[in-house]
Amino acid sequence: MVQPIAPSRLGVGAELSLEHVSISFRGVHALRDVSFEVRPGSVTALIGPNGAGKTTLFNCISGLYRSGGTIRLDGRDISTTRSAARARLGVARTFQTPALVAGWSVLANVVVGDCARGAAGPFASFLQPGRENRQARQAHEQAADLLETFGLAHLSETPVDGLPHAQRRRVEIVRALLPSPRLLLLDEPAAGLGNEESFPLFDRLLRWAEGRDMTVLLVEHSMDLVMKVAGHVVVLDAGGVIADGAAEEVRQDPAVIKAYLGE
């Protein structure tokens, strides 16, 4: 099922391309020789049993971990680019457990996502007085629009602390969308949600993404959600890719069934 891509073709026309990505922690090979591509505008699911290396791969793509191998965004090698710079290039992510700032309102937590757009550096406000204010105002307006789209407008001024899990999850996704990322990495967005919550959330997300050229890479344990939204599925097991293809094919792949269910 895993069809190796010829090295000369790697990265051509792909939004994200991983070539021989590897990382070890004190002798444990969390990722070994991971190579696959994600097409522009697609939704790709990254699945695999617990400990397969999915979150580690997200940490490598977003730049939290430095891995071996090559990571390309739209053909550009970002393997040694710092995580803040990757964010400015359009890589956004969410975390397995929503990482929100305690004590801050929903709106404030979303507006923080705008820092990924601060590409101009510290001299920008000196060279263009008023620019920061304009940018902050724009970020607030866009955040308010997104909160409306995702059904959170009525909670705008509410501190995030007491919100139910499903709403915290939505706030984190909205924050990741604020800078209009080109590549969105979603780490288990349906964890703790039933289909009745995660399906409408994805309907909104995919409707929002239409016409925005956003590519989504999704780590997800809910196969219901994977089958609903992902055309392409990559399966990791023990740090290596064991399958890479169309969702329905991958689901029937004996190597995948064995990885999940054992012999």
Ligand SMILES: Nc1ncnc2c1ncn2[C@@H]1O[C@H](COP(=O)(O)OP(=O)(O)OP(=O)(O)O)[C@@H](O)[C@H]1O
């Ligand atoms: N910072 C780290 N230090 C040491 N080991 C790590 C570190 N990060 C990940 N690992 C190890 O790498 C392996 C892969 O972990 P990872 O969290 O990426 O798996 P996962 O597929 O996301 O699992 P799950 O589905 O349970 O979230 C595990 O053996 C884990 O213990």
